[in-house]
Amino acid sequence: MVGKVVMDVDPSSSIEPSMEAAKGLEVGERVLVDFERGFKARMVDDGAWRGLGSSDTADEKKRSQVLVETLERVEEVRSGHTEQLRASASAGLSPACGKPSASNAAELQFWLDKIEREARSIVYSVVVVSAPASLSDCVAQFYRQAFREYIDTSEETSSMEVEGPSEQGGDQKGRIEALMGGEWCDRLSFVGQTLNKLGLSHQSENIYTDIVFDHLENWLEERAAGEYTEACLLAAQKYNQGVIMGFLELLLESTSHGFGSEESKNDVVGQWKSRLDFFIYEILGRMRTEEMFDIVVDFPESMQALKDLKVCLEHTNFTDLFIQKFSSQLKKRLLHLGAGTPVILAQYISSIKALNILDPSGILSEIICPLVKDYLKKRKDTTRCTVNMVVYDENLLLVNGGEEEDEGAEGRFHEGGAQSTEDLEDVDLVLKELQWEPVPIQAAQLFNSASVRNTFKTASKDIVAALIDVLGNKEYFIKEYKMILAERLLSKVDDDIDDETRILELLKLRFGANSLRDCEIMLKDMADSKRITSNIRALVQQSQGHSAITQDFSTVILSELFWPPLFEGEVSTPKEVQWMLDTFGSQYKALKAPRTLHWKPHLGVVDLELDFGGEAKEFTVSVAQALIISQFESRVAWESEELAAAAGMAHESLAEKASIWVNSGILKKSVDKGTKKVTYKLVEDVEDQVEKPHAHTKPDLSVMSQEQQMEMNMKVYESYVMGMVTNLESLPLEKIHNMLKMFVLEPVYDKTIQELEAFLAKLVNDNKLTFDGIVYRKKKR
Amino acid sequence: MMMDTTTTARTTEAEAAAPPRAFKVKVKHWRTLASWSWNAGDDVCGICRNPFDGCSPEAKYPGDDSPVVWGTCRHAFHLQCITQWLSSQTEQRCPICRQNWEFKSAMETDE
Numbered sequence: 001m002v003g004k005v006v007m008d009v010d011p012s013s014s015i016e017p018s019m020e021a022a023k024g025l026e027v028g029e030r031v032l033v034d035f036e037r038g039f040k041a042r043m044v045d046d047g048a049w050r051g052l053g054s055s056d057t058a059d060e061k062k063r064s065q066v067l068v069e070t071l072e073r074v075e076e077v078r079s080g081h082t083e084q085l086r087a088s089a090s091a092g093l094s095p096a097c098g099k100p101s102a103s104n105a106a107e108l109q110f111w112l113d114k115i116e117r118e119a120r121s122i123v124y125s126v127v128v129v130s131a132p133a134s135l136s137d138c139v140a141q142f143y144r145q146a147f148r149e150y151i152d153t154s155e156e157t158s159s160m161e162v163e164g165p166s167e168q169g170g171d172q173k174g175r176i177e178a179l180m181g182g183e184w185c186d187r188l189s190f191v192g193q194t195l196n197k198l199g200l201s202h203q204s205e206n207i208y209t210d211i212v213f214d215h216l217e218n219w220l221e222e223r224a225a226g227e228y229t230e231a232c233l234l235a236a237q238k239y240n241q242g243v244i245m246g247f248l249e250l251l252l253e254s255t256s257h258g259f260g261s262e263e264s265k266n267d268v269v270g271q272w273k274s275r276l277d278f279f280i281y282e283i284l285g286r287m288r289t290e291e292m293f294d295i296v297v298d299f300p301e302s303m304q305a306l307k308d309l310k311v312c313l314e315h316t317n318f319t320d321l322f323i324q325k326f327s328s329q330l331k332k333r334l335l336h337l338g339a340g341t342p343v344i345l346a347q348y349i350s351s352i353k354a355l356n357i358l359d360p361s362g363i364l365s366e367i368i369c370p371l372v373k374d375y376l377k378k379r380k381d382t383t384r385c386t387v388n389m390v391v392y393d394e395n396l397l398l399v400n401g402g403e404e405e406d407e408g409a410e411g412r413f414h415e416g417g418a419q420s421t422e423d424l425e426d427v428d429l430v431l432k433e434l435q436w437e438p439v440p441i442q443a444a445q446l447f448n449s450a451s452v453r454n455t456f457k458t459a460s461k462d463i464v465a466a467l468i469d470v471l472g473n474k475e476y477f478i479k480e481y482k483m484i485l486a487e488r489l490l491s492k493v494d495d496d497i498d499d500e501t502r503i504l505e506l507l508k509l510r511f512g513a514n515s516l517r518d519c520e521i522m523l524k525d526m527a528d529s530k531r532i533t534s535n536i537r538a539l540v541q542q543s544q545g546h547s548a549i550t551q552d553f554s555t556v557i558l559s560e561l562f563w564p565p566l567f568e569g570e571v572s573t574p575k576e577v578q579w580m581l582d583t584f585g586s587q588y589k590a591l592k593a594p595r596t597l598h599w600k601p602h603l604g605v606v607d608l609e610l611d612f613g614g615e616a617k618e619f620t621v622s623v624a625q626a627l628i629i630s631q632f633e634s635r636v637a638w639e640s641e642e643l644a645a646a647a648g649m650a651h652e653s654l655a656e657k658a659s660i661w662v663n664s665g666i667l668k669k670s671v672d673k674g675t676k677k678v679t680y681k682l683v684e685d686v687e688d689q690v691e692k693p694h695a696h697t698k699p700d701l702s703v704m705s706q707e708q709q710m711e712m713n714m715k716v717y718e719s720y721v722m723g724m725v726t727n728l729e730s731l732p733l734e735k736i737h738n739m740l741k742m743f744v745l746e747p748v749y750d751k752t753i754q755e756l757e758a759f760l761a762k763l764v765n766d767n768k769l770t771f772d773g774i775v776y777r778k779k780k781r
Numbered sequence: 782m783m784m785d786t787t788t789t790a791r792t793t794e795a796e797a798a799a800p801p802r803a804f805k806v807k808v809k810h811w812r813t814l815a816s817w818s819w820n821a822g823d824d825v826c827g828i829c830r831n832p833f834d835g836c837s838p839e840a841k842y843p844g845d846d847s848p849v850v851w852g853t854c855r856h857a858f859h860l861q862c863i864t865q866w867l868s869s870q871t872e873q874r875c876p877i878c879r880q881n882w883e884f885k886s887a888m889e890t891d892e
Contacts, residue, residue, distance in 0.1 A: 528845075555814070556815070558814065561834050577811055592845075595844070596820055599813065600814040605810075606810065608806060623813070684804060
């Protein structure tokens with residue numbers, strides 16, 4: 001590969017060779033060819049690398065030793081030959097340069113430098129050709145071992161003296177020498193230097209860079225993975241600064257062509273430090289990005305991890321990656337059927353909070369959260385869960401959404417710093433201005449849609465506002481709250497409404513008293529009922545001489561217009577209760593004439609104690625449920641039709657109402673195969689009463705859900721629809737909609753076509769209609 | 782469930798009708814629901830157009846706070862509504878039938 005050594009004269013060279021350039025070239029070529037031949041012969045033919053290739057010994061120490069010895073041998077050969085080259089080159093050139101003078105000496109030096117430069121590249125090429133393939137492995141193994149020894153030792157010592165490695169500056173080299181011993185340092189320096197002299201500095205740099213990076217990555221992996229409560233970033237940087245840079249400085253000093261000056265040393269070391277710091281940002285940033293979902297789950301315990309990630313995102317360009325990763329984590333782990341709505345809501349709230357820490361401008365959460373929001377919108381129970389969460393579970397109402405801060409940020413954002421000078425005199429304001437951070441670049445994509453911009457600040461800062469944003473409108477929230485409040489008030493037997501009153505006051509602060517007037521009236525009804533009940537009880541006692549209306553009877557008198565719709569139904573009220581109802585009713589009429597009471601005997605709550613011959617169980621159930629179970633006092637088993645008749649309720653609703661007893665193991669339901677008749681049988685032995693896990697054992701509710709209301713509203717139109725398809729055979733959706741609009745006046749048909757479609761789908765489900773994708777037909781029986 | 786079916790099938794009528802050995806249901810508290818009404822029909826007050834069982838515009842709460850009154854002409858209004866109407870008129874007439882307005886006593890409205 002050698003053969004020709006071309007020396008070209010640098011035309012821009014400042015030295016004008018006085019001797020003939022040809023002479024210099026000739027000498028140079030001659031000595032270089034000699035040098036090459038000799039060096040190559042020693043390296044290849046004499047096998048200077050011998051031992052290295054065959055060093056299969058498992059002992060790492062020994063292998064390192066072999067490498068050092070081999071390098072010593074190679075270095076000896078190289079330095080010998082270089083000496084020789086220099087000597088023969090000077091000898092060859094001196095006569096050509098004529099009598100020694102200052103300019104001649106400079107010229108001689110010029111040619112010598114040139115030749116030596118060439119010699120270096122020859123050395124490199126010969127080394128590359130002659131060195132065994134295992135050289136880089138051996139070097140890597142050597143560095144790795146040295147590094148591990150160093151890390152092990154420094155970890156041992158740092159565990160004893162924590163301050164040691166973190167001390168900035170100081171003499172790293174001195175410290176390492178004290179730590180590892182001079183021999184270790186010399187050996188490391190020697191290997192570094194030799195590889196550099198052989199022209200392998202790049203390879204060696206790559207090797208130790210890999211080792212250091214690998215180690216750093218593992219270190220972070222060990223320390224930081226899954227650990228969110230501690231700040232890892234600072235620790236990693238300290239570790240980098242104190243421990244890893246020590247090792248690198250030693251190597252850099254030997255491998256770089258020696259630091260020319262203190263300044264250039266600081267330069268190189270500084271570059272390496274920032275390179276490693278950046279690497280830490282990258283590794284930690286990527287790791288935290290992958291873990292973001294769990295970090296949010298642990299929030300706010302994971303605050304430190306979030307702060308780390310914030311810094312990492314600031315220093316890297318991972319924001320897009322972060323958005324993409326976190327979104328897909330949310331999709332994969334949260335937004336599926338297996339996750340309950342309350343869980344999703346909780347994670348949604350934590351996500352907003354966490355993202356606001358990562359990005360105080362709120363843009364990150366504006367980009368990511370719509371994903372969850374849109375998903376939640378598709379769930380039916382979102383409204384209910386949201387209200388429960390805001391009102392009852394999380395005490396979110398007490399937290400005021402930091403509105404002041406909002407305004408400041410918004411002002412800055414919109415006006416773009418157009419502050420008057422007077423304002424700027426305010427020191428606080430100046431400080432605030434100084435902390436200004438530009439809006440992240442991802443914001444651009446948001447500002448295409450004006451609607452997003454409107455919710456920009458409020459939604460991301462205020463959790464309740466963010467939740468209501470999911471529902472789309474505070475009216476939905478209030479409507480659902482009203483339902484839940486009604487359910488809660490009507491499903492308990494005591495009159496304690498203090499908690500509800502307090503909650504209502506908080507809600508009024510947020511939504512205004514007007515929108516919550518119905519709820520206020522509901523609470524007032526409860527308080528009034530309590531008063532009237534005790535009044536009437538006293539009156540009856542006076543007139544009849546004994547307590548006819550007992551303490552264990554109470555009535556809730558509703559201003560029905562202001563309550564959500566209640567279920568219709570009927571039961572046969574027990575005689576004692578009926579008597580009390582009558583007495584109470586007439587007293588009420590006397591007190592409040594001309595107002596009268598309209599009883600809803602099928603609704604109400606009963607506290608029961610079931611006594612199974614000594615063992616008692618307590619239940620709070622609806623009136624219907626109480627009536628069902630009390631029938632079993634006289635008979636062990638009832639057929640469902642008989643039972644419904646005895647309790648005075650519709651047979652269709654019996655199964656639903658009886659389910660509470662079946663689920664709690666007190667009744668046993670069985671179906672006769674032949675007659676399909678359902679029989680309920682009392683389980684008399686308490687030990688045989690097995691409660692079904694996760695089964696519904698709450699009293700059934702008096703208040704209709706919004707869905708049930710809707711269904712009831714649509715029910716009116718069923719006969720119209722059935723009439724249409726009977727007469728006209730097949731009809732498309734639009735036609736049905738239009739005909740209903742045209743012909744149904746009482747009650748006026750005011751439903752949307754979507755509502756009608758849902759209703760028709762239900763009729764199809766109930767086997768009343770068929771739908772082939774275009775037209776609806778009557779189901780043939 | 783299969784087991785149940787067979788056992789029930791074997792249960793005789795007499796057995797099923799027998800009372801349980803010792804099963805008592807004790808009611809500890811019975812709470813019923815009722816709603817009140819002025820019994821002024823389903824209609825709305827002729828002055829404020831709000832339901833009788835609702836609130837008059839001046840009142841915050843229904844019921845005691847916005848009572849319904851009848852005139853001798855059998856027309857009903859919220860008390861606040863008719864009082865306001867009468868005070869704004871020189872002649873005391875029912876706004877619907879133009880007869881002289883006189884409050885019917887509560888006892889008389891009782892049909």
